[in-house]
Amino acid sequence: MKKLLLGLISLSVVSGVWSQTHTNFTTSDYWKGQRKELLFGIGATNFLGDLGGLNKIGTDYSFMDLEWVTTRPSGHLGYRYRLRPWVATKSLLQYGVLRGSDQLTTEPFRHNRNLSFKTHLIEFSQHLELVIYNNEHYGRRNKIYGLKGHRNKNDLLYLFSGISVFAYIPQAEDGTNLRPLNTEGQGLPGGPKKYGLVNIGIPFGMGFKLGLDRVWRMSFELSYTKTFTDYLDDVSGVYYDWAGNGYTEPDYADPSLGAFPNWTNPGEQRGDSKQKDAYFFFNVSIIRNLTQGKGGKVKWRYRARY
Template sequence: MIQQTFTKGKLYCFPFLVLLFLLTNSSVYGQSKEIGGGIASFNYTGDLIRTYDITNQTLGAHFFYVKNYERGWSGKIALAGGMIKGSDKRPIDPMAEVRSAGFKDFITEVSAQMNYDFLDYRSEKALVKFTPYLTVGVGFLLLNRADKNAEYSDVQLMIPFGGGIKYSINPLWSVNFEFSARKLFYDYIDNISEQEVTDKRNSDFQFGNWEDNDWYYFAGLSVSYTFWNINCPIPLAK
């Protein structure tokens, strides 16, 4: 499984590094830059919770750096962290009731994303001061768990995708809300998959569904500050 993760890592590291280069290279043209941060909330679906449950939200924080380009495009480097949890407290089937499993762990993620704004909400001629936007990228999840039930890497690939809304308070300050899903390529964020059942009386029963990888979700409310680029005229040669 670690070898599979390494193979996928080589595949997805390339677009991650390309996005990182575009965001950090000062020679790549950008109209403005932003820094920001705020509160975050995480959720999970997998073997313990099959469908999205808003009552399972947990709190965290996130920070980001954005470079804005022309025609509504922008790139973002984001860092987020917080608790994530799930349990069989409300069992979804008789096997879950017998299993009575649960987890609660701290996760950290880093990602590079591209955003697309549908409206030019910062223009002086804009009729509205907000815009919906879409986001997609590549990132990595860090979950350092001591009591592993199987052999897997603490660092896992994830694909963030979703959308949100931005509101411009003034030319310098903005408020953002985002909701996005995290596509994972392993089934152990809940520490449950194809591991052995410790109670031999239940050894003939499947403990988890290893055919369906886990997902987790991010929601964030943030404030950002914009640094505008001022293009000075080139002096005429004498």
Template sequence: MDGLRDLTNYWEIDVSVGANQFLGDLGGNKGIGRDGLKDYMFDVNRILAGASCTYNINNYSAVNLGINFAMITGADSLINNTGDMERWRYWRNLSFKSNVIEATGTYTWYPIMHLYHNRMELFRFNPYISAGLGVMHFNPKANLDGHWYALQPLRLEGEGFQEYPDRKPYARTVLFIPINVGVKYYFNNRFGLSAGWMIRKTFTDYMDDISTTYIDPTLFDKYFTPEKAAVAKQLYARSRKPEKVRPDILKADNTDKDSYTTFYLRLSIRLDKKLYIYYPKL
């Protein structure tokens, strides 16, 4: 026995720190770009920090509400161009960064403790899996001459233009499904530390502001002021081979949604149960 008390009906407060990796159309490794960890690049890891509260239903299940602040980025220029299929992304030469604020609600299951659910004390090491629902807000930006421009208002793929009726302005606040796997270690009856991996199933392809094809850049003059049109023209295409950029030429793969993944550490502090004092009636 490890001397750790039953967790049933206890609350915990949690603080998290992690490393984010954007998984979308920009950047990546050799070959055709794919979703998932195939295009994981350490150079574009960015930080996540968060706080949450956890209610332990019993020793093998819990619910959690949390909020995280994260940063993500992607850059075609970081690709190691070997002349394979990654060369098209390297030549495209697009980049972005975004701050992300996300709120999540998840259910966590500890399978080993469930297997030994009659045990009244915890194991010190407990693997877990959790899933739930989240909402995120993102705002992709790109650098031009030292100034960072928000990309969504520039409609770089013709979103909302009459010439592209199927392309609506994309939402920057969207739902996603968070999935966590990890292991939690209890130092004692007060403190625990989790090491985990969060993946996100999103429903947007515009976290990096690209999804479909190039458009005719003269359309920016039709819809924007001269100043805004000039910025849009410079940011919509930044190719190393500008002769290959033409209207309706494929810019990105719109069959895969964007996402980002996080490897994190989470410190949990167990709170004492409220003490109820009985006062006899006089």
């Protein structure tokens, strides 16, 4: 009993010292000090659609059909607001360039088709984030020589989804805008209707946020956005009958290599209209905690422990 009593007294003393040298440590309302965050950074983007792909018939919605050499840089700016300990919302503005080329594949149909594109895309999205793992607490508030303690932690693993609105401009590799050319007879007799340059998508993905100190963090985030358009690459349906409708075929409508001439006759498949386009973003962000007290110090509350 004496040893037990002595142990309890010692534990009480250590707990008192610990509580005076730590602030808000592992308390349930720690997340309130991380509520508002500004984020910005760079990343990379890639495309899944009708053009390009690996040396085989296209695989819908699959990383296995990504042509990695067409990856292009991107940039983003956003704001995150923590609603609850396990839920946050994020507004994100992103810019990227999507690219694809049939010249990069040896699959016979795609290679003979010989189409290519680059698309400038600017997107605004609203995400709802669900935190599935967290390790969050403040470290020592004061440095005491010889006393070891925890460092600041603000590590999160989260899943997210939401909705995005994006504008895009499909171009040929030389910068020629493709939409005005009506390459599949869009808006012409017997052709599909013209497509718009603003559309929506459903993004979803996952991210990991790493705390650097009480103010700064980094995050790594991968997102996949399924769109409701098939024209990010200006390719969707069939080859248009230009001569039969009294029109001159524009450049870029059929730059095929001619190895299989019948494959590009009017009415033959040019793209796959049943599958809508998709794109990926991989973002590396620098994050600034905006929930601050005066003098740049994070607000804290003393809590005694016994």
